[in-house]
Amino acid sequence: MKAMSLFSGAGIGESRLGEMGIDVVAANELIESRAEIYRQLVPFSKMICGNILDENVLNQLIENSPSDLDLLIATPPCQGVSIAGKNRNAAQQVADDRNYLLLPIVDFIKNLRPKYVLIENVPQYLDLALPYKGNLKGVTQILTDEFSSDYEIDGQVINCADLGVPQSRRRSFIKLFRKGTHWPWPEFSSRHIPLSEVIFDLPSLEAGERSDLKWHFARKHSDEHVLWMSHTPSGCSAFDNPVFFPQKKNGEPIKAFSTTYKRLRWEKPSSAITMRNDAISSQMNVHPGRKKRDGTYSDARVLTPLELLMVNSMDTAQWNLVQASESVVRKVLGEGVPPLAVNQILSPLVGR
DSSP states (O other): OEEEEESOTTSTTTTTGGGGTOEEEEEEESOHHHHHHHHHHSTTSEEEESOTTSHHHHHHHHHTSOSSOOEEEEOOOOTTTOTTSSOOSHHHHHHOGGGGGHHHHHHHHHHHOOSEEEEEEOGGGGGOEEEETTEEEEHHHHHHHHHTTTEEEEEEEEEGGGGTOSBOOEEEEEEEEETTOOOOOOOOOSSOOOGGGTTTTSOOOOTTOBOSSTTOBOOOOOHHHHHHHHTOOTTOBGGGOSSSOOBOTTSOBOOOOTTBTBBOOTTSOBOOOOTTTTOTTSBSOBOOOOBOTTSOBSOOSBOOHHHHHHHTTOOHHHHTTOOOOHHHHHHHHHHSOOHHHHHHHHHHHHTO
């Protein structure tokens, strides 16, 4: 199958499509640091870095498109609707230019008429309403109005953990497929893969330590953070500690959500990887740890880049060749959809 990708990011979700015989012939990304990782992960694709609204960029994409496109993948920016972003109400969402990047996708579908289209985003994307022909309409309604005569259209929010990813990450997926074709949703698994089956055998690391494995190195954290987390067992927050709880220099308790300064659980999948997966004080980012003989707990740190790659279902051998800074890798993993989830959704199209 020949595919094209819009708003490609670093190619996280597309990085394992080659395993299925899906060839992404051309892709577009705005930010060069992400585009460079894409070139390393999907080396046979023509990466065109630039603003998709630029006519020159648009023409390059069209020039590199196959005459009979099988699949269009699009992941428009989610910050305009994400609950972690600033747009908390409909008026703010309508005013955010990023939310109108659905329109270039519509234009591409009209121009290239792919057999299949997969649009992926945060769950809230299905609730986004935009001005369209004089009315506010949802994303799927806009797509239905434009393409219902030629395509079947179906959108759903899916937890990637239900597709075999060791991470609880909910994403919206919208499928368009030509009339007369068939594209069912994959089978969902009731068994979620726990962290104990994914990262348990990796070398234990304390804050600031490194291993001989590519990308398996621990961030340096403050002495206070290490102290609080070393007294925090698996699945618990440091706020649960009677003595070593998060506090200011004057001893006053820090006020924050109970999901902060919190360890993951070995017996469950990872929580959703966020853009701030580098911070102990962010949402459930801390290694589950192991109880030591002195009663404290090991691995008082956030997950290493390698651990993040594994819980995001990445091909770690593929990443052995990637050259990028830790900060960029952490950010793109916080943005990208797990590739195993994408492969599972596309698997009915290739008989796998």
